[in-house]
Amino acid sequence: MPRTTVTKAQLEELVATLRAAVEAAQHARDVAAGELETTRQALTTAQAEATSAQEAAAAAQAASTALQQQLQNAPPLQGQLAGGGPGGVAMDPAPVQANLPQIDRPVGTRWSIHEAMQLSQAEYAEVQRTIRSLVIRAQLDWTEDFRRQDADRLGTLFRAARAAHPILRRYTNNWATAAIARQYMSNKRKHAYKQGYIKKRGACADKENLPGPSGQRRREDEGDRSGGAGAVA
Numbered sequence: 001m002p003r004t005t006v007t008k009a010q011l012e013e014l015v016a017t018l019r020a021a022v023e024a025a026q027h028a029r030d031v032a033a034g035e036l037e038t039t040r041q042a043l044t045t046a047q048a049e050a051t052s053a054q055e056a057a058a059a060a061q062a063a064s065t066a067l068q069q070q071l072q073n074a075p076p077l078q079g080q081l082a083g084g085g086p087g088g089v090a091m092d093p094a095p096v097q098a099n100l101p102q103i104d105r106p107v108g109t110r111w112s113i114h115e116a117m118q119l120s121q122a123e124y125a126e127v128q129r130t131i132r133s134l135v136i137r138a139q140l141d142w143t144e145d146f147r148r149q150d151a152d153r154l155g156t157l158f159r160a161a162r163a164a165h166p167i168l169r170r171y172t173n174n175w176a177t178a179a180i181a182r183q184y185m186s187n188k189r190k191h192a193y194k195q196g197y198i199k200k201r202g203a204c205a206d207k208e209n210l211p212g213p214s215g216q217r218r219r220e221d222e223g224d225r226s227g228g229a230g231a232v233a
Contacts, residue, residue, distance in 0.1 A: 056196050063197055105175035113179045117171065130164050131157075131180045143189060143198055146182040157181060 106116045114124045135142065138157040140149050158174040168177055192198045 059195065060197050063192075100170055102172050103170050103176075104172050105179075113176065113183070117176050119167070123167070127161075127165050127168070127176075128180055128184075131161055131177055132184045134160050134164075135181050135184055140181070140185065142185040143192070146178070146185060154178075 103116070103118065114121070117124060117127075119127065134157050138153045138160065140153055140157065158177055161174075161177045162168045168174070171177070189198070193200060
């Protein structure tokens with residue numbers, strides 16, 4: 001049988017071919033490993049996002065349950081609307097109105113609700129507590145801007161507030177009640193934004209954070225110093 005002779009050039013060519021094949025295999029392995037790592041990272045990110053979404057949903061559900069419980073435990077508004085104060089006890093606003101002048105809403109954008117109402121700190125705190133409770137009981141949507149609230153529910157709020165605190169009749173067009181309610185709802189939205197319960201709605205978000213005349217932004221948590229948030233819708 002004849003003997004096959006392989007030349008040096010042929011051997012070198014074979015070695016080069018094998019080396020190229022090995023390098024190609026190594027490159028393919030590296031690419032596959034990179035793609036696998038990218039897939040693993042994407043899966044980890046997706047799992048983290050899913051966990052965050054579940055936690056946010058659970059928190060929102062807890063907040064909704066707490067609100068429903070608060071509404072169920074609150075006494076009905078009818079007693080205040082029909083009789084005046086809690087329990088339906090009639091309140092006569094005449095003594096309050098007898099010798100006290102009407103107070104108009106302050107002009108401008110920087111004024112204190114408390115100072116404009118001309119009440120003591122204790123009186124103001126009591127009015128605040130009542131109005132905050134009535135916002136929930138009147139079923140106002142605190143996730144929406146005050147100017148977008150249902151007119152009938154606002155009317156319920158104003159009537160109940162005046163019945164509980166006849167002093168509120170002094171403030172023309174219910175501006176004091178509206179200012180306190182609007183501030184309370186604005187602060188609840190801010191807290192909900194931070195906790196991730198709700199998202200801002202872009203152009204539909206509150207205008208309360210737009211720059212004032214001084215060029216500085218008004219913050220929702222400035223307390224009752226933020227008079228601009230007291231505008232009646």
